[in-house]
Amino acid sequence: MSCAVDSVRDPFNNSWKTLRFPNIKPSELLLLFLKAGLAASTFFLITLVFHLTLSYSQPHYHNNNHTSVKYVVQPQKTTQEQPPANISHLFFGIGGSVATWDTRRQYSELWWRPGVTRGFVWLDRHPGNSTWPETSPPYKVSGNTSAFNYTCSYGSRSAIRIARIVKESFELGVENVRWFVMGDDDTVFFTDNLVMVLSKYDHNEMYYVGGNSESVEQDVIHFYTMAFGGGGFAISYPLAKELVRILDGCIDRYAEFYGSDQKIQSCISEIGVQVTKEPGFHQVDIHGSPYGLLASHPVVPLVSLHHLDYVDPIFPNMTRVEAVRKLMTTYETDSGRALQKSFCYDLRRNWSVSVSWGYSVEIYPSLRTVKELEMAFQTFRTWRSWSDGPFTFNTRPVSSDPCEKPVVYMLDRVLNVGGNKTRSIYRRHRDSSGNVCAREDYVRVSVVQYVDVYAPHLISEAWKKAPRRQCCEIMNGSDGMDKNVISVKMRGCHRFESVTPP
Structure with missing residues (x-):
């Protein structure tokens, strides 16, 4: 049987090589194909019969008292089959110390539910002989980190211990954990909103969720x-499983x-996962x-607040x-509505009203334009240098001219009024400077001592849609109403509705 000669280019060295292929007659080639097909069919049938016989010959095991039991590994449930996320699917690792816990535990106890x-x-270290408060999260003592290197001249070696919390938490082997959530002992979590935010993501994938400074x-x-760790972040179980494998060497x-x-x-980053940013985590x-930061909250659920001992009280005179x-x-x-903004106009009196619910x-x-109303007043300075910025969001200056x-009206109280509706009451706040604008248009506003805001509960399903700031309307604009109180209704926006001044 003769051979046909052909040449091809070698892709690795760009040279030509000579290849030889058998020169087969068409009738011989057809016979070869038929023989090959018959052999493949015979092999397939034998294999199928073997597997069916093996399957039916295996015993079916039930929950009984046999001494020898075979456990059949069940297939992983799909995301659609798994129940919705709830607080039990989260496992918190809080970085603390014996020296700071007595003063900072008040923050943890605000959100922790024993x-x-x-x-x-x-x-x-162990907290000594004192009784651990039942209202506090339970504690564990971190492992010894003296063998690790730490060369930052202005930092603290405690960073190593706190970084390993995720590894030590994972190695506890707690069941039914979807997310490991890290935070500090002065971090306040709003857990229902945290669950709501994390439920947007598939916990079977590798996610790293949090926010910047x-x-x-x-x-x-x-x-x-x-x-940023003080604002808190969440690591999905699959990512934690990969992270703990390399963490110690990586530190x-x-x-x-x-x-x-x-x-x-x-x-x-060595694993290749990027941070998924959620603006509701607040490093503060x-x-x-x-005030300016909280009164201009983005259109996302409030998830966390940190550094509350380093800023003024968020409500005055407390x-x-x-x-x-x-x-x-x-x-x-109303967890989903906390700090949510809404703007509306009283066109009869030419007033602009901005509500930060609760x-x-x-x-x-x-x-005023919405662009101005949504911008935060700069009532604060930067963290490191105490300067006027820059910040990661736009700010506007606070004028000295009243x-x-x-x-401004600060929250007095919130009431449930039935039917999943709330009434929040805001009392006029007196400027500590004592300066009051004597202009006639300001005097008319100053007559108002209270603002009542009525709103339906903002259900969690609303956050599963494209985020949109809710609308509002002034409910008592007629002359016959009590001039000391105005009422505002917050609601979802109508189709084609916008907050546009005339």
């Missing part, structure tokens, strides 16, 4: 690609990094009054913890 929330606060100088130093590779969150992000890297407790009562009344109301005796400021 018997419901799962996790531990991780301490640097508000101060640009912090993001430049510690990475924009990082979820040594990044010995020069200051914080635990820097080290975690760097290790996750600011000094001064957080201690820091009392002020946060007041915000928590608002959140517990926190404050601002009234301007003029028609005629350039809105009349």
Whole structure:
């Protein structure tokens, strides 16, 4: 049998090689194909019969008392078959220390629900003979980290211990965990909203969810690609499983990094996973009054607040913890609506009304654009240098002229009024400077002492849709109404509705 000769190019060295192929007659080629097909069919039938025989000959095991039991591995449930996420699917790892816990535990106890929330606060040593409070999260003592390298000259070796919390939490082997959530002992979580946010993501995939610092100088130093640890971040179970495999060696590779969150992000980056940013996580890297930040919350659920001992109380004339407790009562009344913004106009009086539900109301005796109303007042300074910025969001200055400021009303209380509806009442706030605008249009606003805001509960399904700021309307614009009180109704926007001044 003769051979045909042909040439082809070798892709690795760009040279030509000579190949030889058998020269077969058509009749011989057809016979070869028929023989090959018959052999393949025979092999397939034999294999099929063998597998069917083996399957029917295997015994079926039930839940009985046999000494020898074979366990059949069930297939992994699909995302559609798994129940919706709830608080039991989250496991919290809180970075703490014996030195700080007695003063900071008040923040953790505001959101921790004994018997419901799962996790531990991780301490640097045993707390001694004192009785551990039942209202606090249970504690564990972190492992010894003396063998690890830490070369940051201005930081603390505790960063290593806190970075390893995710590994030590994972190695506890707790069942039914979808997300490991990390935070500090002065982090306040709004857990229902946290569950709502994380439920948007498939926990069977590798996710790293959190937020940046508000101060640009912090993001430049510690990475924009990082979820800041004080604001809290969440790591899905599959990512945690990959992370713990490399974490200890990775901590040594990044010995020069200051914080635990820097080290975690760097290790996750080696796996190839990027941070998924959620603006509801708040690092609160600011000094001064957080009013401007909270009164201009983005259109996302409120998830966390950090550094509350480093800013003014979020409500005036209260201690820091009392002020946060007041915000928590608002959140517990309607978790999804907490701090959500709404704008509307009173065209009869030419007023602009801005509502931050459960926190404050601002009234301007003029028609202001939405672009101005949604921008945060800069009532604070940056974290590191105490400067006027920059921040990761737009701000507007607070004028010293009282005629350039809105009349502000702070939350007094929130009431459930039945039918999944709320009534929140806001009392006029007196400026601590004592300056009052004497202009006639401001005097007319100053007559108003209370603002009542009526709103239906903002159900969680609303956050599964494309986010949209809700609309509002003034309910008592006629002359016959009590001029000391105005009522506002928050609601979903109508089709083609916009907040546009005339």
